[in-house]
Amino acid sequence: MLRRIEEIDHRIEELANDQGRPTSNTFSRRSPFTDNVLGTLKPKGFKMPSVPQYDGTTNPVDHLETFITIMLLHGASNGFFCRAFPTTLTGAARDWYSRIKPNSISIFVDFGDDLVRHFMSSRRPRKTAASLMAIRQEESEPLKTFVSPFHREALQVPNLDPSAATNVLLTGAKSNNFRRSVARRNPQSLADLMAGAEEFISV
Template sequence: MPTVPQYDGTTDPVDHLETFRAMMLLHGASDGFLCRAFPTTLTGAARDWSSRIKPNSVSNFEDFGDDLVRHFMSSRRPRKTTASLMALRQEDHEPLKTFVCRFNREALQVPNLDPSAAMSALLAGARSNDFRRSVARQNPHSLADLMAGAEEYIAFEETLAALDSNRRRTSEDKNPTKKRRDDKASGREESP
């Protein structure tokens, strides 16, 4: 039998059911086999629940799965919606790259996400007006176009930050007395 992670009742039961069902169907398991094999994937509170099911009371795996989901409903992970994606905002000092990654993780959890809603949510959540202007100039026609534009803008931002850092380092190397003054002002002194 294929290996399926154990389910203890503390995580989303639908995730466990889908993982189990996919593994079993991949191997051509019958409905009866699914019903007999499923309890072997349970542990803890889930196994206790399963052991209380009366013999021959389950007629098919669909009903067995529905019973499990109803019993462990409190462990279900709330599904994300387009509204939750629209409420996502870039934090004050969060780089655009980090925000876009966080946005993408959230967007993957929204079932049947409309691409135009995702585009609107990303633009509304981003703090940078420069980014929004940059995107508007490109006039993306798809979410993929918008993400490509975001990647270009992120690369541009990172290049500017690297150049600025190099300029600062070069300036400090040319003017060591200014660096010492800055260090003293910030409460740090160079060791002799």
């Protein structure tokens, strides 16, 4: 059986040369991937999952993390990571990929790092507790209208310390009664802080 497959592959190569079509060797010389990557087999039973397209205008790290998470669930290898990733690129990102030096990518980590470096300007600034200080309650603004956007922003701050979140929320609030209510609760998490705020608002 193996010999038969080799004979078929050889015949396909001959037909491609006869008709002037590029062979697999020609393709590999144009591809940004090394031969080891190009030779990676698709995982058994693998079907390419739906991955959002990346066009270079948003945070490349978000796209990479989404892609990696999905592919790991399907048991993909380094080589197949590399081969599958270009199918998620479009627009400016696809143009960038088409200009990568041939035979230069052997590790997906390098591929991803190159993408992030190229589209670094599209990354959103990382949120911090200090970012929340810009959210302050106006004189006539309902407390609920102030708390809701604070919560949305706080969820985007990595490893937000509960005490820092509490201090920033109380600093931005106008109601002394609200401040006292939240301070007495002594929230131990963002969820606890928001529960206390909602409890006060609903009274």
